[in-house]
Amino acid sequence: MLDGISEGDPARIARALRGLPEGKRRALAPELLRHARGLSGDYYRESVVHVALLGTATLKEIRRLGGWSASMVNAEYGLAVLLDRRPDWLQEYAEWRLTADRFESPWPLVRGLVRAGAIERPGPPYLSALIAEGRAEGSGGRAARLVADDPALLDRELWDLLVADTGPESLRAADVSNEWTKGAGFNTVIAECAADGRMPRERVLDALLDGLANDMIAYRAPWHTKLWKALAPTRVELAARADRLRVLLGAAADPIVAFAVEQITHAQVPVAADDLAPALAASSKKTVRGALKLLDDESLNATIALGHPDAAIQGAVLDRLERTTLDDRAREALLQHLDLLAATQRPRAEALLGLELKAAAPKVCVDVGDIPPAIQAALNFGGPLPPAPIAGEPVLGEPIAPIATVEELAEALRTYHDAFPQEERKLDAILRFCGTREPFEGPLAPLVEKLREVATSGAMISTSGAAASWLTGRAPVLRPDHSARARRIAAVGARAARGEAGPLLGLPTHVGAWIDPRVLVERVVASGSGVDEVEFTQALLRLAPDGRAEALAIAVGVPGDVGTVLRCALGGEPVEDEGMAATAARAAAGLTPFLIDVAHRAEMPRPDSRLQVRLAEPLAPFGGGPLGDLLTAVSSRDRSDYADPDTFPARRELPAAAVLANIGRGLQDEAAPFGTGALLRRLLPPWEPIAPLSLRVAVLALGSREPVDHLLAVDLLIAAIDDGRVDALPPDDVGLLKPNRLAVSLTRIAESGPLRRVVVRELLDASIHLVPARFGPLLVLFDELCAQTGTGPRTSRDHLATLGHKAAKALVKRGGEPAEQEAQLAFAARVRRARRWSDA
Template sequence: MTPDPLLAAIIAGDARAVVLLLRGWTEAQRRERAPALLALERATDDPLKLLDDAGRPHEVGWDDRERYDRAYAQRRALEVALVGTASLAEQRALAEPFPAWLDVQRAAQVVFDRDPPWLADWTAWQLRSEGPEGRWPLVHLQVRAGLIKRPRDYLDGLLGAFPWFDARDLLEDDPELLEHDVWALLCHHDGQESLRAAQDRGAHWREALIAQLDRERLIDATLEALGSDLSAHRAAFFTGLWRELAVTNAERAARHDQLRGLLGVAAANVLTLALDELTRDPRPVAPPELAPALAARAKRTARGALKLLDRAPDAATATIALGHPDADVQAQALDRLERWGLTDAARDALLRQLDLLSATQRPRAEALLGVASPRSRPDPVELDLDTIPEAIRRALNFGGAVPRAPVPGEPVLGEPIEPIASLDELADVLATTLSEPWRGDERLLDGVLRFCDRPFDGPLRPFHERILDLEHWFFSPVTVAAVWATGFVTRAPDEHGSPWELRLYEASQRVVRGEARPLLSLPTHAGGWIEPRVLLDRMHEDPDPIDLAQALLRLAPEGRDHALRRVRRHTKRGPAAEAARAAREPDRFAVEVVYDDAEPLNQRVKVLIDGPRVKHDGPLAEYVDTQRRRWSGAPVWSVWPERRDIACACALPELLQNLESGSGRDTDVGVLLEALLDQPLPPLALRLLVQALGSAYDREHIAAVDVLIAGIQDGRVDATALPPDDLARIKPNRLAARLQTVADGGPLQRAVVRDFLDAHVAAVPERPAALLVLFDELSAQTGVGPQRSRAYLETLSGTSKAAKAAKALLARAGEPPPVEAELALAARVRRAQRWMG
């Protein structure tokens, strides 16, 4: 039997032969061959398979390089054949991504020969696809041949061509691009791709443009792009291009008007560039043109605008900079007003800005105006202590420092957590979770267990097919829902399965048996706590041991002893027995954090957990043995709420990298910090909060600020409670910015931050200027002089920013006003009232 030439070419991996064989075929001939080729594609797609001489597919391992390379060539030839025979609908119906391995040059030859009516749609689809050679050259060849018009995403495709093409090589190899595409690219600002993103990926567009384009025209195009109101991110490509062009004085002078036009754009980096360039030109700039730069939030921009304003002094315009939040910028604006004097317009503007000035600069403004406004003080606080029992007052140390948490007897239950109450609500939660099915929380798991004696039907019916398509390499509450839908468990956890996986497996067994009952360990309140009487209501004769062990660790203190006695017969052995003993005696485990700065970053923090060895796998073992077993990652914060300090200790090494880096990464520490919002704050939790203020990851430092503001407001935090241990590890500028946000929370927060800095600013070994400036501002706002830091401040001398702030602080005097003690007592009263219910 004569072998089929087209199949033989595919088996040989010869894409060129495929092109030659298909040349001249009619559309009917192509469509006749498509079904067999489509079936072959499906048979060889995932994983990549090798065709033997008879066209039968065989799996290929990545380690068998020779066979893999041959299978790869076969695949490329097959995809070229499909481009030449299958319809657009048939190609798009294949598994994504198709075509994954396309030989761009051969595909272009095939599609040119075929010239189907859907060519433009096929090209637009290909432009959005990925592959080992990129798809833009395929589209470019069709545009160049006149077969199609430029697709809407054409320039995005060109920018996305890296890593397959380097812009320098692209422009050298195809000079026509310089006139037809590259100049258009410099005006392409509204696509999904950008020159900034392509440059960041290493496409070398700046270097290519400077080497290949006319210099004068490129300088003008750069200025035009910068003036088109780009975002700061996209504008960064053009600001970098301008600097690499090394514009000469003559070129700059010729474009003075265009540079002045940039003063009205929104992007801070463009404003900064314009100011830098205009500063190098001796000509003045009209004061009104500097108004946007004077109002900019970036300190460097506002300072640069003030320098340019010196060439054409205008006091009224200078007052715009008084609205800047930075006291140093305000000071520079006041310097000019003091030199130039106040016009009527400047006086009116200064009066309007007076309330916006920092406390350290306001006296200068008042002196200029010849006024002395009264210093604002917090309103007196009305306190009613008679309703607070004496025992609670003693426990919370009324009138003294915040007591160390947890305080014996203080309630811990926060907002209640309502379980899923109906199939409709369960369907809503499941719909949300299916977008990330490996996640899912205990509330969803509890909902499945509550209704698993009913058919997986009704409002759940639309999810049946989606659940059946789930991968089964992970355990989650969604996979337990899949057990409900299918009636069987696909696999059991392996020998290294986590307690969470074991709990999910226990739940799956109950679902298979249709035993509907609540999850014992579902928290009843925020913070991970379970109200003991609710656990007793949930109990049954055959509790799952891992589920019960987790529930016992979450029991709230009030009523816990009674609940433990009631479930004693279920806690005689295994993980439940150890969890019950830990719940009765939580202090059996001690935790310590040890730093060794001589170690590499990933080994610098050691968490030492001292206590009895946990014999059985379960939630307690996972929680207290995290560091013993040298596992990475902080333990799940909600496993043992009473000993959340262990979770905080284990979170400290996870946080360390975010103190060093510039952008930060998600370590899950933010989840733990958010859980502390209304919970007791033991020393290790406070230590974690202070460190998190210095994190580069937004979720972490925002959560730390929120917890500290709330903790000060309800009497859980004061300056004496905040630990100074880690100040040397935190970048001072970051810490100052976050402490400023805490201080902005109210008069009590302002006093606490001031006293914390007073007590501990000397612990910052390097670059303390930002913290000293904040300390000075808070001291000026409250009319209080340094109390504990004077000896340290006297060691700072010279003209540095830190020394100037220290000098200003040493000139301040005054004791904390009585109202601050009243505010602190009022916070303690709020905490007591929560205790009283």
């Protein structure tokens, strides 16, 4: 037996086991199990040893080796051994193999057991295995070969795919995989079988409808509807299945309801009005329109569609109601939907009901007596909001607590991937506790082995590497091309190796990567002469504006060049040298302008290439250090993901420029490797003044295909408008966005409150002329917002007059100036921002 395993000969194993009594089989099991445990990772011999175990071991013993190992069994000879032995656990074994983790497919062996009548069909996992087995292989489809090699699948399994729960594997996902590799999936195979008579066409049509009626989820339904349309049923065939199609009108999944409406329309069969209620309440506009046509002139049920958010759908229902005489029930239904109607449609409904209800305008009373005149002037009360940053406005919000104990550090070091600033909290703790190696005999003892492995591997420029330096006394080795971030980590490792305890100068004290200036002065004093230049540079770039005057007074006694540079950053005497710390100090003090040019190149074919972003200043004075790395990343389109917003929080427009240059990918229909989602929240921290370029990034993100981008942008802009950080959205880049995608995001913002509605309306008024094509969704939204606020377009009226769209014509007819309440709402938001400033 062992010779057969060593030689990798499963046939020899099967022959040796054939007809062997159960007692002798069990006597062989212990030695075979010991052998199997020593073969982990040896695929060829492991596949053979499992043939032997199927003929000798118990199911419990086999399962202990794990599903991954057991799946490697040679299926042909494993099946032969099982059919010869016929243990009483065959059914349980098959069901376990179908659901356990695996390296090789369980289908051939389990299918063999089913065909031999040794087990009952296991259910959904069995069908999942069949679907997985039918995925494309190379350039051809495996599904067709499965049916050709095993025609008995046509007797039941392929029918079960049409009507039964298929478990975790879906036919749709499998066929998508087949399309990528140009292979034929089960959809094509079944269509061919229906065409050549191997599967009766009429039965296939019935089975497809039964499958759709079987509580199918929305994602899986298109596989069935695609096959149905490939079979192209005639009107006679549709009419014969009218009852089945009517059942689908009540399905939970919208795609199935849409399919039913479409097919019933083609069949031209009558439908009871009550049966159409789910279709009239569907989210798909096409489905609702189809259901309305099937209703004929019935009006009561038509009012269900008034709950649809699309104004055009509501208008179609009102068109119907205006052609009929409303009975009491229809009037009551219309009245119940009145508050759901778009502002553009509500007057028509009120006219039908003989009503005229004016919406009450929000009243806002604002008292600014407690706002200091200097803050009122800085925030330009009575005028447009000045661009951020505004001198003196506080930014410090929620504090960031350092890691307080070695026990907390031990827990933190067990985690590899951390959001900012957790990594820096760990580096700070390593520095503060590294004066002794005693913690490695206490709370850090469980990490010793892992940290020694890190030291041996040479991967020392990491958080774990810094801890390994502390443990071993071995400092990391830097290369000349290492980034400033790597140099900071290496400096921590070198200090930890020497046991030089002290704080990490650049550790943020507050969210947003800010450092309280008074705390930095304390850290510098505590560090004495052991101030690392790269770390000091990073700390200076994170200085918050809050408390700088007080910190400058404390820093008077800090000696040497470090003190001179520190005082420069805090607003003291400027320094002239070109070192990285001195350069950062001048930048932190606001003495260095960073001019960023953003231009559109209309001749370029794609949005990502039309946006040209350039840093105007030469980079030479900023070479090296965190500031140099940041500016290099800003200037290089290929490295925008390295433009860290937490390097220089006072000038977040620098990383915003890098994101702006690359965001075009997210505006297309492919994945966006440099999308805004990973950076947007860090570009717009809560309560922090928003730089103009960061705001442009947020507007561009509204049109991104990535949900993490546009949903986060919506949430952040809603909050920023509410607390007075934003009173207008920049229109510059609206022409680069897909109008239908942008309209959805802007609608979410507008629906969140009256002030946000005004901001969106003004954005559309200022930018609709920039949208080159397919502007319908934005025009419809613009018309709706003007109707809600009782205003007409101002800057865009002449352009709208040149458009033939129905909403454009309606907009041209609208008049009215913005109500006084709009200015009051915006002023109240500005006051909220001012009160936070004055309370700081």
